Amino acid sequence: xxxxxIGERVNRTADAVVIGGGIIGSSIAYYLAxxxxxxxxxxxxxxxxxxxxxxxxxxxxxxxxxSPVLELITESLKLYKDLAEEIDYDIExxxxxxxxxxVDEKQRxxxxxxxxxxxxxxxxxxxxxxxxxxxxxxILGKDVVVGVExxxxxxxxxxxxxxxxxxxxxxxxxxxxxxAEVKDIETSRGRVTAVxxxxxxxxxxxxxxxxxxxxxxxxxxxxxxIPIIPRRGQVMVTESLPFNRRWRYILDADYLTIAxxxxxxxxxxxxxxxxxxxxxxVQADSxxxxxxxxxxxxxxxxxVTMQTLRYISERVIxxxxxxxxxxxxxxxxxxRPFCYTDGLPILSKVDNPSGFVIATGHAGEGVxxxxxxxxxxxxxxxxxxTSMPIDAFAFxxxxxx
Ligand SMILES: Cc1cc2nc3c(=O)[nH]c(=O)nc-3n(C[C@H](O)[C@H](O)[C@H](O)COP(=O)(O)OP(=O)(O)OC[C@H]3O[C@@H](n4cnc5c(N)ncnc54)[C@H](O)[C@@H]3O)c2cc1C
Numbered sequence: 541x542x543x544x545x546i547g548e549r550v551n552r553t554a555d556a557v558v559i560g561g562g563i564i565g566s567s568i569a570y571y572l573a574x575x576x577x578x579x580x581x582x583x584x585x586x587x588x589x590x591x592x593x594x595x596x597x598x599x600x601x602x603x604x605x606x607s608p609v610l611e612l613i614t615e616s617l618k619l620y621k622d623l624a625e626e627i628d629y630d631i632e633x634x635x636x637x638x639x640x641x642x643v644d645e646k647q648r649x650x651x652x653x654x655x656x657x658x659x660x661x662x663x664x665x666x667x668x669x670x671x672x673x674x675x676x677x678x679i680l681g682k683d684v685v686v687g688v689e690x691x692x693x694x695x696x697x698x699x700x701x702x703x704x705x706x707x708x709x710x711x712x713x714x715x716x717x718x719x720a721e722v723k724d725i726e727t728s729r730g731r732v733t734a735v736x737x738x739x740x741x742x743x744x745x746x747x748x749x750x751x752x753x754x755x756x757x758x759x760x761x762x763x764x765x766i767p768i769i770p771r772r773g774q775v776m777v778t779e780s781l782p783f784n785r786r787w788r789y790i791l792d793a794d795y796l797t798i799a800x801x802x803x804x805x806x807x808x809x810x811x812x813x814x815x816x817x818x819x820x821x822v823q824a825d826s827x828x829x830x831x832x833x834x835x836x837x838x839x840x841x842x843x844v845t846m847q848t849l850r851y852i853s854e855r856v857i858x859x860x861x862x863x864x865x866x867x868x869x870x871x872x873x874x875x876r877p878f879c880y881t882d883g884l885p886i887l888s889k890v891d892n893p894s895g896f897v898i899a900t901g902h903a904g905e906g907v908x909x910x911x912x913x914x915x916x917x918x919x920x921x922x923x924x925x926t927s928m929p930i931d932a933f934a935f936x937x938x939x940x941x
Contacts, residue, residue: 554580556746562593565750566705567914573712584721595874600908602692608932616912629704638693642793643683681861725761732895753875755900770875779867780827792819817851888935
């Protein structure tokens with residue numbers, strides 16, 4: 541893909557510059573290009589997906605979320621249905637549904653409450669128990685006693701999704717400058733005027749910050765404090781196993797606490813919970829399973845640790861005993877962009893400088909939210925309004941805190 545040779549300096553102009561070639565940057569580039577905007581994406585690595593977008597599981601869960609993220613997820617999952625056709629790229633999306641399971645009877649009341657809350661909103665999210673669980677998903681062991689099933693979740697290949705958006709954007713005129721690092725942003729009279737990269741300057745009046753865990757560095761270039769920190773996650777990959785059926789996206793009920801209740805995690809005395817380990821299991825079309833995940837705050841350290849892998853392994857064997865003899869071939873870690881103030885994404889213009897747009901903080905749901913994020917940010921830039929409310933994600937909510 542692209543484009544400009546390493547070392548080549550280019551000076552050019554664009555209607556909009558997107559900083560960061562992850563899933564969020566690619567999606568925004570696509571939806572902007574579709575609206576006729578001349579967009580350049582600047583990515584410092586030699587390809588796309590070098591950040592969190594290349595270190596996730598491609599799960600698109602529905603029932604993990606509450607309002608206001610739930611409304612975004614609902615719309616994003618609708619966009620996923622025809623996305624492959626729309627961008628003319630096989631993104632390996634499958635509407636799998638999900639099953640959140642528990643190996644602990646004590647979690648049953650909380651899971652019943654969880655499913656009821658969705659039912660009251662009109663969603664088909666239901667409790668399953670006993671043998672029905674193993675009938676639904678024969679890979680689950682007998683220790684799994686209760687689950688909550690939804691029909692809306694999906695699974696996608698995150699690399700294909702990112703490159704699919706990028707290629708579709710390119711066909712409509714978008715450019716991707718790879719191996720090009722943004723060093724500064726120029727402003728004049730309170731509005732952005734140019735992006736300075738180590739490969740040259742791009743004159744523009746619109747800059748979109750999609751630099752993920754690194755978005756605060758971009759914010760500093762225009763004197764903004766963006767409250768994002770990296771939240772590390774670790775993943776194990778198995779050898780390719782027979783792909784004789786499509787599994788639902790299987791998650792561990794502890795995920796609901798670990799991902800969304802920082803206080804409970806901090807108070808827990810269980811070292812597994814402290815390391816943020818809760819099961820999340822996906823079989824990709826290649827047959828390889830990704831076995832995850834963990835959540836901890838260790839700065840920009842994206843190393844894989846034996847202790848966390850041990851907890852991840854123990855957990856998968858408890859849920860899916862047949863994995864005890866499965867060969868795992870590699871492990872990796874990535875850095876989720878996490879808003880430490882309230883855990884919500886930031887999808888917003890800012891007042892000063894004008895022309896500066898932020899689309900980050902997608903934490904553990906950036907793949908799921910990528911289509912709707914691209915669509916809404918493109919609307920915001922071209923029409924100054926969006927087809928659904930995004931006030932809850934405004935940058936202004938974070939200022940002065
Ligand atoms: C272990 C793990 C599992 C996950 N599982 C899921 C899942 O199943 N489902 C889901 O929905 N989400 C999942 N996520 C979350 C998801 O991966 C992220 O929310 C999403 O990838 C964030 O995308 P992004 O484009 O904002 O950031 P990134 O993908 O991190 O992209 C940011 C890019 O900006 C570039 N950049 C930074 N600074 C500069 C600069 N100065 N100049 C140029 N470029 C720059 C970086 O090189 C990087 O490529 C998971 C994350 C992890 C870590």
